[in-house]
Amino acid sequence: MPVPIKVLKPLVFLLCLVPLAALIWAIVYHPETFSADPYADITDRTGDWTLRFVLITLAMTPLRQISGWNGAVRFRRMLGLFAFFYGFVHFLSYVWFTVFFDVQKITDDVLKRPFITVGFTAFVLMIPLAITSTKKWISRLGGKRWQSLHKAIYITGILGVIHYIWRVKSDIQNPLIYAILLTLLLGYRLWHKFRTVSVVR
Amino acid sequence: MLIKKPNDIPSSEITDESIFRNRRAFLRQLSTAAGIGAIGSVLPACVSAEPAPQAAGKPGPYDVVDEPKTPEKDVTTYNNYYEFGTGKDDPALHAGKFKTSPWTVQVDGVKKPAKYALDDLLKGITMEDRVYRMRCVEAWSMVIPWYGFPLATLINRLEPNPSAKFVEFRSIYAPDQMPGQRNPLTGLDWPYIEGLRMDEAMNPLTLFAVGVYGHKGPNQNGAPLRLVTPWKYGFKGIKAITSIRFVEQMPKSSWQLAYSAAYGFYANVNPNVNHPSWSQATERRLGGSGSSLLGGLLSGANPTRKTLMFNGYADQVASMYTGMDLRKNY
Numbered sequence: 001m002p003v004p005i006k007v008l009k010p011l012v013f014l015l016c017l018v019p020l021a022a023l024i025w026a027i028v029y030h031p032e033t034f035s036a037d038p039y040a041d042i043t044d045r046t047g048d049w050t051l052r053f054v055l056i057t058l059a060m061t062p063l064r065q066i067s068g069w070n071g072a073v074r075f076r077r078m079l080g081l082f083a084f085f086y087g088f089v090h091f092l093s094y095v096w097f098t099v100f101f102d103v104q105k106i107t108d109d110v111l112k113r114p115f116i117t118v119g120f121t122a123f124v125l126m127i128p129l130a131i132t133s134t135k136k137w138i139s140r141l142g143g144k145r146w147q148s149l150h151k152a153i154y155i156t157g158i159l160g161v162i163h164y165i166w167r168v169k170s171d172i173q174n175p176l177i178y179a180i181l182l183t184l185l186l187g188y189r190l191w192h193k194f195r196t197v198s199v200v201r
Numbered sequence: 202m203l204i205k206k207p208n209d210i211p212s213s214e215i216t217d218e219s220i221f222r223n224r225r226a227f228l229r230q231l232s233t234a235a236g237i238g239a240i241g242s243v244l245p246a247c248v249s250a251e252p253a254p255q256a257a258g259k260p261g262p263y264d265v266v267d268e269p270k271t272p273e274k275d276v277t278t279y280n281n282y283y284e285f286g287t288g289k290d291d292p293a294l295h296a297g298k299f300k301t302s303p304w305t306v307q308v309d310g311v312k313k314p315a316k317y318a319l320d321d322l323l324k325g326i327t328m329e330d331r332v333y334r335m336r337c338v339e340a341w342s343m344v345i346p347w348y349g350f351p352l353a354t355l356i357n358r359l360e361p362n363p364s365a366k367f368v369e370f371r372s373i374y375a376p377d378q379m380p381g382q383r384n385p386l387t388g389l390d391w392p393y394i395e396g397l398r399m400d401e402a403m404n405p406l407t408l409f410a411v412g413v414y415g416h417k418g419p420n421q422n423g424a425p426l427r428l429v430t431p432w433k434y435g436f437k438g439i440k441a442i443t444s445i446r447f448v449e450q451m452p453k454s455s456w457q458l459a460y461s462a463a464y465g466f467y468a469n470v471n472p473n474v475n476h477p478s479w480s481q482a483t484e485r486r487l488g489g490s491g492s493s494l495l496g497g498l499l500s501g502a503n504p505t506r507k508t509l510m511f512n513g514y515a516d517q518v519a520s521m522y523t524g525m526d527l528r529k530n531y
Contacts, residue, residue: 031494035289036271036279036487037341038494039504097485098340100503105480115478166478169339170388170459171287 005071012075016082019049020089039097046090050123051164051178053083054157058185065192077133080153084126091123119163122156129153157182263406263517264332271343271488273414279487280421281337282440283387284372284379291381292421299378301418301425301441310447312360319425323411326350330415331408333431335438336470336512342484347429348417349410353403361399365447369396370428373443389455395428395439396452396466398521406431406517409442432514434468465531469522470512474531484508 023045026033034041057079064072099105109116129150131137138146161182164175260266282292285299304319328348336342361368372393376382382391401407408429411417418424423440430437436456456464463477472482483505497504511518522530 027494027498034494036275036343037289037485039485040341097504098479099483100505105482109480113475113478113480168287171283171386172388173287173384173386176386 005074008071009075009078013078016053016079019045019086039093043090043093043097046086046093047164047167050083050087050090051157051160053079053086054153054160055178055181055185057083057153058157058182062185062188062192080126081130081133083153083156084130087123087126091120115163115166118159118166122159122163125152125156125159154186157186260332261329264330265334265344265513266332268334268344268486269488270332270346271486275488276343276345276413277419277421281339281435282381282421282423283389284381284391284393284441285421286381286384287387293419295380296420299375299420299441301420304425304443306426306442307444307446308359309445310362310365312362322355323350326354328411331429333406333408333429334512334514335431335435336484336508338434338436338464338468338476338481340476340479340481340484340508342486342508342512343488344486346414347408347410348412348415349408349429351405352407352409352428353405355409356402359445359447361447364449365399367396367398367448367451368402369394369444369446369448369452370439370442371444371446372439373441389459392443393439393455394452394458395437395454397428397430398451399447400521401430401518404518404521406514432470432511432518434470436464437468467522467527467530469518469527469531470508471510471527471531472508473510474528481508 023042027038027042031038057076060072060076060079064070095101095106099109110120111117129152132141132146132149141149161175161179164178165172168175278293279289280292281289282296285292285295302319305316306319306322307316308314308322328350330346330348332344332346334342335345356368372391373379374382374392376391381387397407410423410427410429411425412419413422423438426442427440428438428442437454451466454464454466454468456468457466470481475481485504486506509515
């Protein structure tokens, strides 16, 4: 590749901050661009970006395998951490704007409402992945164990899409797009696995 | 007690009312100057539907007076009206060209069942302003000055069959004009159907609205004719009504048919009965927060408020449901 990873990485890092910067910019300078329920807009937008970053993260391995560009994998950790970051902001906006830091209400929601249960689980599953995302943790756990642990991101993706489907009242158009993309990304892995197995034979 | 006496009205409310009345007068002058007034002779109901000017700042017995009205911009740009799309801004974007005149309403189960021209149906009925809370099932709420008349006025005039126990309403089916009706993914069947028990329909709170903020329309708020039942969730407020049937069997509403575990026939606002996906105990009151969003965030103020039983209208409606298990009859 003509552009070295060392240069690309900070650029991608800044790019990943654009959705957050745009949101803050709008809050401070252009509040009129929000709907009549700006709090719902913030929660929705950060939720969208969480799912998008999960999907982008999941796209890195197929991108490497299809394009043959090994550099793709070097962005996986950063993108995954951004998925976790936007997931945290999304969770915070729910805690602030919907239940206003009421622990009892959060507990009720998480235990009684499948919509929240799956969204919360999807987020919580990212915590150990974020913690063990360092090189130190890879060697501490061993490559194989580390890899199987980090397959939890598949579950986060699936639960995230279910969370979105249950969030809409009846119109599943947008969640369906995420569901299709996720199916493609996970389906590719399955296909690749079986293909590899048969080639080895 | 939420519905306060007239002397509780804050001065800000009075100013607001006079502003929107003056604007209507201004628009009337404008339309006359432009020659649009001539249309009035073609559509007599337009003239008869002109409001009998209420003394400014004198709210009626059911008006909300101690909570600020949601700005007209928010009331008319943040709508659930799936016929025009599922986005909150879709109705305002796509309902502009919707044809609301001429308009007919098929009336059945009455003394003289027929397809009535809306103008004939409303002839002689005086429009009034009613400031009501509107609680959406999605846990947000507004305070909206509806422009319309009590449904009971029309029902008395129509003389329903004595055997009628319910009234069923149907919206227009016009996929050529309504993009949402062409979209198979909205999850709703068309036309939109709603219903009320007869006593609910006759309750003095129940309105047929032709507009908001002292004028007819706009289309995204349900013109030319919509239902308003302020103690029920907003989806009960069926819009663009083209059929009214007085029946003996309880009608099945559109949302009931789509997802009966979440949406029942009664749809009474009830903080103790939750949606499967979210709590109904609190709500966010919308309006004007956009301009002070940063201030609101920095102040750390609680953006939610407690939802009231029957949306604060228990005094007027609770007696209709005595002895009923509202957990089952949601």
